[in-house]
Amino acid sequence: MSFLHLESLTKRYGNNVAVQDMTLDIAQGEFVSLLGPSGCGKTTTLQMIAGFVEPSRGRIWMNGDDITSCKPNQRGIGIVFQSYALFPHMTVAENVRFGLEMRKVPISESRQQVWEALELVRLEHLEDRYPRELSGGQRQRVALARALVIRPPLLLLDEPLSNLDAQLRENMQIELRNIQQQVGTTTLMVTHDQSEALSLSDRVVVMNEGKVVQVDEPFSAYENPKNKFVSSFVGKTNLFACHIDQQIGSQAQVKLGDYQLEISVPIDIQGDQVQLSIRPEKLELTHQGAGQLNGCVRTRLFLGNHWLYQVDSSIGELLITQPNLGVQGAAVGEDVGIRWQEGAVRILGEQAHD
Template identity: 80%
Template sequence: MSFLRLESLTKRYGTANAVEDLSLDIAQGEFVSLLGPSGCGKTTTLQMIAGFVEPTRGRILMNGDDITARKPNQRGIGIVFQSYALFPHMTVAENVRFGLEMRQVPVDECHRRVAEALELVRLDHLDDRYPRELSGGQRQRVALARALVIKPPLLLLDEPLSNLDAKLRENMQIELRAIQQQVGTTTLMVTHDQSEALSLSDRVVVMNQGRVVQVDDPFNAYERPNDTFVSSFVGKTNLLAGDIGSVQDGNASITLGDYTLEMPFAGDLHSNRIQLSIRPEKLELTDSDNGHLQGKVRTRLFLGNHWLYQIDSSAGELLVTLPNLGPTDFTVGDEVGVRWQPGAVRILEEQAHG
């Protein structure tokens, strides 16, 4: 049984649909991310759940209760904003205690729950500090403690890590997921960061132009995208055009540049032209006479944990990433072969959603 249910949720501003007919079920204790580019409707969806924006149509049910018309302070939802929204004149402990005081929780219980929340986020030693005396990661954890101390049935996270630098963001992803699993609070996060959504979530809801285009676990959202939009937005990919020569016994013969490959094909053939996706890390560089495709190295970049190659091939431009196992054998101007393992190439829907 779903804990949070969105039924045909729609929000219109004039003639424009910010969110259109969004239906989603989230289980108790699940961590779900709304992922998409700016303007896709993810933040509007979060604001409707929080009660800050009134839906044009549809219902929001939490634990079976219809909360669509309830005011924000009647929903009991914990929220962590992108800006953290801490009170600068209050200490860490006072910021965390604020929600309990508004709910008139007894003083002794307030002290106990604040101490527990600060210990959970490992800030119990900084309870008398002010926000200006904290790092970005520490302020983020104070905001998280303040949201969790009221023991909300649902936690909403609005781009919670976007103000942090790359290294701190990565560390906070690990901490945030560990805390959520320890507490078990049902969590919905809004983000445009693909790696953040993939690393934190039980399921990812990919949105574009106000609509949900794929709901999946992180692995399948990355490895088995529904269409060209999901394929290109959820991580880097090579989108290539192929030509179907024939389809027989569920297999298609597809020409890709100067190479012909055989692939399972169960769709309807509306055109001989088809869109293919190959992730850069699924490709290998070989000697020029050993590849599926022939190409030439245009660019080589060293990115620390991997090398990024840009290859001009008969099928078009290809991005190839190779793990950093030491100096590479290929440099700019080299003639190379490009290979891939069976199953690395995926056929996509012809039309992208964006």
């Protein structure tokens, strides 16, 4: 049996369904992210697991126990909020000790546990400082230490890195993943940041309009999106509605502009109208006439480690990313060829008209 089991979990607010029939299993020690746009139901799911929101239907099981009706303080779950929710009048050590005091852990025991938690997040030298004296990343680590010091069976993270700037957020992603793997605590994170979910998680649960759309390992979710929504939300993509000219078994002939493409067809595809997906990094700019398609560069953006191109082609507008190899690359207005490797173009498991 899984460590955390959500069984047909549903939450309604009047006629609005925030979460619909969510069933999910999370293994002991696994790091899972709920990923989706605002209003998709991910935070409501987290709040139901924490006990802050009562489900309209369904059950929540943790380590074999039904905790659906348990109060939040009876669940023993560690939570890190988006705002960190630190007590401004308490020092770092006092903030971390708070959960232990609520559990009436003797000061002689809690002192060592607080030290170990601060050492885990590398803040033991700041134990006497107040939150106002800390950076955003340090406050985030205090909140994490406070959640972990009670040694929770389950750690819930509610957009924990969203208040940090881009560079600090990347650094904290590494810190957070290292800490989670070191401690081995089962972790469920809510985020709308695709790169955050992909980099931190063992599995990603993609949600939309209250429903689970796809549950997969990060690499599989990105490389093999189930449908148009997942393809567009989990990273950037180029989408095209196409017609299957001929199909033999699982292989089909599809015309992409002037190029005839042979491609594998998912088993759930019905009919001959399909949606093709091509990731921007799977496309490569080359000399005009040397690729499968020709185009003209409309826009070029320099993003540091890579270039982002907007190219007009015979099949429409294409987004193309190219690594920064220390050269300027194609210029705006330049005629170019566009090529890709076998397997770069995917048919999505969704009708073109859906």
